[in-house]
Amino acid sequence: MEQRQRVGYGPSISRNQRRCADCAHEKLAAFSCKRRGICPSCGARRMAASAAWLVDHVIPKVPVRQWVLSFPIPLRSLFAVRPELLAPVLQIIH
Template identity: 60%
Template sequence: MPATARPTHTHSHAGGQAGAKPKLYNPRHPERTLLYQTIAEHFETWFELASAGQFDGQGDHHTPKPYVRQAFRKYLECGIFAHGFARAWCDDCGHDYFVAYSCKGRGVCPSRNTRRMVETAAHLTDHVFPRLPVRQWVLSVPKRLRYFMERDGGVLNTVLRI
């Protein structure tokens, strides 16, 4: 059952100019993207093979963590009207429309990652960089070490102290 939302600004009227068309919400249709189609078609097969140790070169197989499956499932539901939506409208002009729910995930979903990246960049540019001297370091970690860093917090902390 859809929820009803009443956001304060659903779209903006182009600078208040007479006769200007409002900017309307455009659904992003993630199911049309190559990433979505690839994950939808191949994720379950990949998960079964990974759970069986098919991709472990060392034979010490580990089933992917539950959060991996959860992140991909949430991504496959993100922005899809069949998985939930809200009805929104503009108090000024009365225009109403439906907005599909977002997964709010940070792992797989490019929609959320892009928004988070833009927000972080704006924060750094506006609040951090003007006040502090900045030096950028890039640490490249060997692939075998990345595996241990993911599963062992002690290893991760040791590497991050470099």
């Protein structure tokens, strides 16, 4: 279904050029396709809505434990060469 509706969608018709009557400044305004997987604006909107639904309805009801730990690049290099130094750091965090 969506594949057939893609016909006629492309850069030439997926935007509208606007011009200010006072200063003649031009700006491109993107149209949205209201479909999945075609244009970035509709894809981003759907992704944000899905993430919000997960946060509101799924994540509070299931046990979730996730830790994200970032190290500066010099420390990453050191831990890559000497992984035994990483273990004590992870023990502190865990």
